[in-house]
Each structure stands twice: as C-alpha cells, then as structure tokens.
Amino acid sequence: MRHTISILVENKFGVLTRIAGLFSAKGYNIESISVGPTEDPSISRMTIVTNGDDDQIEQIIKHLNKLIDILKVVDLTNEPFVERELALIKVKVNPYTRGDVIEISDIFRAKVVDIGPTTLTVEVTGKSDKITAMINMLAPYGIVELARTGVVALKREFKGEVYTSKEIKLIKKKSRQKQVEDDEKG
Amino acid sequence: MEKSKTNPNKDFYGKTLMGIEIFVRSLIEENVDVVFGCPGNAVLGIFDALLEISGIKIILARHEFGAVLSASGYARATGKPGVVVASSGPGASNLVTGIADANMDSVPLVIFTAQVPTKLIGNETFQEVDIVGITRPITKHNFLVTKIEELTSTIKSAFHIATTGRPGPVLVDLPRDILAEKFTFDYPEKVNLRGYNPIYSAHSGQIKRAAEIINNSLRPVIIAGGGVTISNAFGELRELARKINSPVATTLMGQGVYPEDDQLSLGMIGMHGTWYANNAVNESDCVIAIGSRLDERVTGDFNKFAPKAKKIHIDIDPSSISKNIKADVPIVGDVKDALKKLIPLVKNLNNEEWLSQIKKWKNEHPLKYKSTDKVSVPFVIEKLRDLTGANAVIVTDVGQFQMWTAQFFKFLYPRTHITSGGLGTMGFSLPASIGVAITVKDRPVISINGNRGFQINLQELATVTAYNLPIKILIFNDGHIDITRQWQELQWRKKFDEILIDSSCPDFIKIADAYGIQSFRVEMANEVEPTLKKALALKDKPVLIEFKTIYEENIFPYIPLGGSVSDIIEH
Incomplete structure (x- = not known):
C-alpha cells in the first residue's frame, strides 16, 4: 500500500543521507522524497512516499524514530491530509498541435510557463495521480523533458466541514434514518 | 561533573584553552578513566595532552581493531562507556568491524577519530577517509565537529547517546585544525537533543495486559537477553521467575543474568541451545521475552517459533519488538522499570505439572559430549x-x-x-x-x-x-x-x-x-x-x-539454519 510519511528533522548536514541510508539498508524503495525548511528555520520537513505492507511501514516508522536527528514522524495515510505535487512538462509542439496542448493544459488548470518554436513548457500542480493523468494525455505529442517535485503533504485541520468518506456515509445514513422516522410520525 | 573543589577542571572554566585541552578536560568531565587507542600522526597531540593534563590511563593497542575490541570488552564488563582514540584515514577505517560488533551487541562506546583539517576534507588528502560516512549505518549516531564552539556539546551528546536508551557506539570525528584552535572552556550541564528521548517508563496499561496473560498461563517461559544485563535487572528477573514459577532460558548475550544452577534455569536457547529450552518454548502458552532482539539464531524459523504461546516482549528499543516475532503484548521501556511494575500484578503460580514436565525433559535430554582420553x-x-x-x-x-x-x-x-x-x-x-x-x-x-x-x-x-x-x-x-x-x-x-x-x-x-x-x-x-x-x-x-583437541567432534544439540524445534539434531 502507498504511504505518505511526513517527517520533521533537524536542519543539519547529513540528515538526508541518514534517512536515505535507512531506506536502502532495509531494502525499502522511496517513491518520492521532498525536503524544505519549515516555519522554524532550524527544522526541515521531509515528505516521503513509499510502498509497503503494514509490518514494513511499522518498522520504517520505528527506525526513523530511532534516528537522533529526527524530531517527529507521522504516517498521514490513515488520516485526512492535503497532498500536492508540482511538475514542469516540456512538450514537443508544432503550429497544428500547439492549440491542443494548451487546451489539455487548461482542462488540468496548468499554466504555460515557457514557449518556443518547437516546444511548450507547462506547470501543473495537484495530487500525484492528476499529474500522471496529465502526463499520459500529453505523451502522444512527445514529452521532451519532465521534472516532478515529489509529494508535499500536510494534515488537514479537522473542524467538521471536512469529512472522510466513512464519515460521509455515516452522516447520510443518519439523515436517511431521520427521514424514515419523520415519515412514520407524519 | 560538580563544580566542586575536588574537580580537576575547577580552575579552568571560562578560560581560553586550546581545542586539544578542551577535549581532554571534556573526557575528565565524563569521568573517563581509561582510553584505548593507537598512536598515529594525527592523534599524537591528543595522547600527549592526555598524559600531560589528565590522570586518564592510556592503553595502546597494536592495531585499531584490537583497540576498539578492548574498549568493547571494558564496556561489557563494567557497563561504562569504552573510549577509543584513533588516527585519521587507515587508523579510523581499521575500527569498522569493532564498531559494527558493538552496535549489534548494544555496547556503549565513544570513539574519537582524527580527521584532516576542515579545509582539506573531501580533497583526497593524505590519510583521509570519510569515517562519518563509512560508519553511519553501524553506529547509533556519529558527528563531524566543524566548529570549536560545538566541541564540548558534541562530546557531551556523544556520551549521552552512547549510554542511554539502547546503548551503542557513537563516533566523533575531530578535524586537526579544530583541535588547534582556541576557545573558552565550559562544559554544558545538559544535552540539547530534542529528537532523542528514549522511553524508560513502561506503559502501565500494557503491563496490566501482560500480567493478565501471565496469570492465566499454565506453561510460561521467560527468555532473558542482554537487555537484562544492560538494565541491571537481575534481582527483578529472579523475583518474577520465582513468583510465577516460570522456567528461564537465556540467550547467548543474556548468559549470567539468571544463575544456571537454579532449578528454574533452562540454560541457553537457540541454534545450539539445550533441547529442553527449545522444547519448553515450543510447548509454552506464554513466552515472556525480556531485553532480547529475538534474533533468528534464538528463534529459528520465525513462523514456527512458540506456536502455542501468547508473546509478551519487553525491550527499550521499539524497533526490536515485532521485528521478527509478532508480539501480542509489546512493552517499550527499561527492563528494570517494566519488571518492577509487572511483579506486583502477577499472581503466585505454582505450575507444578509444567515444571515436572521440564524436569523430565532435563533428565531425558541432557547436554552431553563424547568422552575420550584425548582433549575434548x-x-x-x-x-x-x-x-x-x-x-x-x-x-x-x-x-x-x-x-x-x-x-x-x-x-x-x-x-x-x-x-x-x-x-x-x-x-x-x-x-x-x-x-x-x-x-x-x-x-x-x-x-x-x-x-x-x-x-x-x-x-x-x-x-x-x-x-x-x-x-x-x-x-x-x-x-x-x-x-x-x-x-x-x-x-x-x-x-x-x-x-x-x-x-x-x-x-x-x-x-x-x-x-x-x-x-x-x-x-x-x-x-x-x-x-x-x-x-x-x-x-x-x-x-x-x-x-x-580432537578434530572430528561436532557440537549438539543443533537446529540447522532456518529450522525449528522439530529439526533439532542431538548426539
């Protein structure tokens, strides 16, 4: 199963190697990794997307927690979270296809950021699968170069207006029940 | 160290000292009484300063591999951290096997290696290796000191990390120019490691669940490992075993934590462990693993290990629990603390039938060897x-x-x-x-x-x-x-x-x-x-x-690699 793990680390040299080393030593694959400073300049946030069964993920998290320079590890997978990735895609175009490519970009709400006589570069953000979908749409035109940032993610602040699919089902069920009760009374 | 009259550093706080002297005074602060090492160009200054300033004993080995293993022996015998000083380059890389050895056996070591001057790092300088890179996966943590300001806090952190939680080796790489700089000497009282908080206190809810399983068990077995030694929980282990009348098997690293002449002792468990220890675990309905990683040499085939038992696993390292064997009740914490909380909650059990079964096994399958008039x-x-x-x-x-x-x-x-x-x-x-x-x-x-x-x-x-x-x-x-x-x-x-x-x-x-x-x-x-x-x-x-000794002799019992109790070979 795909897991998105958010890690707060000391902003020091060598921390990335320790984490990457841990994954490689255990034979776990990193699907994507992104690093950047947080609101506190002494702390960086890493977002790692990896695959594994529950036991493997449990071991990964335990081992990450053991590293001295790691401050906090959260597996976002089991809670509501916002996930975004950015990609720059350079597509081969000619005067006949340029319009099509721009049209596809519009549908994905992507922006054209560079244009040349034979290429067009678009910037797209969204969940990883949206980006993959857009890449697949553009592939027939010929992708010259591609750069993806990897996923960044944050936990959602849960205040009642955002529900998980389970909770939505529960709310629907309750409202149906209420309707049935009202009908009976009426 | 208290800033008292007997403190040999008392006249030096706040004074400007050479890095090398700050290093030696830091070792004094950590109550180091012996340093193991090998001389080499880059560390001669350190040994010189050690001799001149401190009363710390220096044991010079003939090879860095020897020095680090000597420090390991010292640490294993005392529980105190073993301190090693080695030169840069080959002096440092010679340590590698000894460091990996200490890492596996949770031995507290603090290893200081000399490094080429900061400006030359990465230039393929004479006698340079990236020892921090080389030892990253085989140390609990390691440091490269890049500023004289960080020297004392790094040494303090190194000793703290090596000796607390699950102990292990910590390496500090010291570039030569840093030790030649001057700085104000002051030794920090506390470490500042916000990412490192080993859990000592065992969760009382988990302890209750463990006690419930133990109280309802008929055939309990304790597996005691090296963690009992590290935690100095010998008395508590004995108390628990006697209260619940549970036989005690030890791992290789756990030998000595429970007297083997005691009737509850099963001797060593594992590949070359006793027949009765391995069979007791196989038949048990409640296995209590204490301070053991449950390594594959202890368990054999993971899927066939203690198939009838509920498993309680106490260890200070969360990643040792449910790594090989899924625990029914994982307890993260210091062994001594966990046992102290567990003992009052368990009932006095007598397990008469179980103990007589074990006694029978001991008589039927004793350890033996061929007698000969040559030497065995x-x-x-x-x-x-x-x-x-x-x-x-x-x-x-x-x-x-x-x-x-x-x-x-x-x-x-x-x-x-x-x-x-x-x-x-x-x-x-x-x-x-x-x-x-x-x-x-x-x-x-x-x-x-x-x-x-x-x-x-x-x-x-x-x-x-x-x-x-x-x-x-x-x-x-x-x-x-x-x-x-x-x-x-x-x-x-x-x-x-x-x-x-x-x-x-x-x-x-x-x-x-x-x-x-x-x-x-x-x-x-x-x-x-x-x-x-x-x-x-x-x-x-x-x-x-x-x-x-005679050549054609084999050691039994023997559970072949990856096997289980059913594969055990005896004499």
Missing part, C-alpha cells in the same frame, strides 16, 4: 568451571568452543560471559579480554580461542605483555576452522574440506615465547586439570595454554 573442548570447559566455581570472567572468541562454553560453563554471575553475540567477530576474544583485565581485578580473566580466530588479533599479545595483564589465554587447536567445518559436514557434504584445514597454523608455544609469555601445551585429558590449576595459580601474569 567441553571437558576442558567443565574442568575450568569446577576450578573457578564459575567465579571468573570468560571472554570467548567465535566458534564451536564458544557454544561449548555457553553450554557447559553454567554461568552464575552477570557480566561473566563476554562474547561477540550478534556480529560473531572472530578475533574478538584476546583484545576484549585486555579491556576486561584492565578493570576486573577480583576474578580471573580467561580468554577462550580457536586456532584460527586467535591468529586474527594475535598482535595484541604485545599489549598483554606491555601492561602485564594476567589473562589466561586458552587456545583450542584442532588444526581446522571448527564450526565452519561442522556446517560443511552437516550442510554442504564435505565438499571443500581443504579450505578448512589450517595447514600453516603456527606453533603457539613459540609465539608465546616470542612475546615473553609463559605457556603450556596439553594433548591428553589427564593433563587438563593439573595444567589449568598451574595456570590459575599464576595470578599476576599472563599464561597461554594450547589444547590439541
């Missing part, structure tokens, strides 16, 4: 045990004799079996026994070796002579690599026998002579006891004894 290793171990009353520190190398020692010495006291358990480092015994002999004065220190392992670090005989350490060095010489030969026979059908013959094995008596060490050679069973007696009587000097 288990016979020597039994004699050694009788002559010392188990009141000796046994430092074993790796091989068949290590397992025979584990089986037949019947350890009674904690920290009396010093051995390389996890990594299985051949060449461990002689240097480790040096570290033990530096600190253990009230018990004989006995180094037990095979003919091949002994040759890996035999240069350390010079260290033994230099400091006149009264180690009794036993070498079992069967002219082969014994345990490997056994595997060859039992698993690989004797195909490559010629590789395993130690055809150019030196004359160990002549080697002892060359180093000025008194020696004996024993070839017959009836010479064993008198020779051991003679050697043990020479209390204030080293002695080497070579035992010419």
